[in-house]
Amino acid sequence: MSILVVGSVAFDDVTSPSGSVKNVLAGAATYFSLAASYFTKVRVVAVVGDDFGPDQEKVFQQHGIDIRGLERANGKTFRWGGTYTENLNEAKTDFTHLNVFESFKPQIPKEYEDSDYLFLANIQPTLQADVRRKMTRVRLVGCDTMNYWIKGTPKELAETLKLVDILLINDTEAKMLAHETNLPRAAQKVMAMGPQALVIKHGEYGATIFFREGAFGFGRHPFRAPALPIDEVKDPTGAGDSFAGGFMGYLASQKEINREVLKRAMFYGSVMGSFVVERFGTERLQSLTRDEIDARFQIFRELTHLE
């Protein structure tokens, strides 16, 4: 089934202890759609500037990603620069040039209206809500957000959360959103705001999905997927979006969503997150095969599997 992602396409400058790159294709919608493309048909709505050319188009097209929803605006594409030091968990932002992204108003092409799944990547919550309301035929809506919106636009975000099925955020964001330092209690508070399920990403420790009582026909027992301990993390940028792409992409590839499918989706999310950090930018996501993905899925399974 098809999945529509709405979010940012960007060019990044990244420095980490492993090296440094400039002007690499990035952005949440890019990471998400490349990761999801290994599982299902992906459509993108985003905005790019006149520095986005055939080379970048090709990256999407080679993965069968539909970019008819890519708006071309006058000016430059969104640019971000960041530096990771030894502690790879957090980037120091060197610069953020929103450029054409500043006035982004997502337009959904007619051909996208029959999309089965929707992922609202991290953009201003009211834009997320507008898109979600337009997509009346979707079966399931996933959503991301960040501390900037949690602090800056809490009311708008609260409206958006009423409209989504699964929210995917990290530990810090979940605690901030719930005003609660205990993780399972924070999870319950966040789900009370709207989502039926909440995926909390723990970085190198994996991710946990919490369910609202009765959601997806199951009890509220959480489920945790591990992350692979990786010898060299070159660039953590996009790990969360790639997780979301693997998670949502796998869901969209299945006939029905049940607890077992959601568990496997968590593992596929974790797998895609583990690949992307091995290289700078989207390099690793561009060259994967489904066999490599499934081989790592088995390694992840072994990592926590008791006979």
Added chain:
Amino acid sequence: MSILVVGSVAFDDVTSPSGSVKNVLAGAATYFSLAASYFTKVRVVAVVGDDFGPDQEKVFQQHGIDIRGLERANGKTFRWGGTYTENLNEAKTDFTHLNVFESFKPQIPKEYEDSDYLFLANIQPTLQADVRRKMTRVRLVGCDTMNYWIKGTPKELAETLKLVDILLINDTEAKMLAHETNLPRAAQKVMAMGPQALVIKHGEYGATIFFREGAFGFGRHPFRAPALPIDEVKDPTGAGDSFAGGFMGYLASQKEINREVLKRAMFYGSVMGSFVVERFGTERLQSLTRDEIDARFQIFRELTHLE
């Protein structure tokens, strides 16, 4: 089979957001031996003062723990006071009164010399090494340490690490010991110092065991046990020692040690750690049943198990 633990017995004052207790029976050897007692025969070597009386003895005896190795010294038992704030991962130490523990020189009773397993809880590394050298008949040696010894007595600790089979420490300690911020690389460096396997405890995210190539007849693929998300952590004190008790206790209860047994031991460690934090001090560890332990083991298994 029997396991000998050498470490501290203490009285703690603990304050956390859930309340506060004074003079509760604690100490690494206490947490360890109570947790291990649900799996195997436990023997303790530690020192206590004249404030340790029949009430405290009874706690050990009711769990069949052999305390003939408990040295009675003139003076007060080791006392520690700590406060946990909202972030329950780290305690602020209010006071440390070593008291009789300051001049502790572990004496191994003759009756303990045939112990099959040995756990060196967190004490001065040279004392750990002395005990280990005396226990010539043990099959497997587990060991804990802390930042205080890693920074303060690195040479002594290096000598001890040559003599142990499995080291159990947390993320911060592993990175500090290896001078390396990447966890799997830190693990390899620590194992190069001596241990065949390294258990790194991640607090609320569980724990990972790394193996030296060929250790226990297996490849070096790590294995990760989750921790249960807990709604109310009352007192995190002793979680690591209780993990060690469940882990080593389960190993000592098995005929042979293979990868599958080590994996189950990781889960039992995580289970015992999850119980102890539900109440202050050792309260929860005092009142468990093996059925409760195995029921939670199943919940932990379900938490990460793919069909």
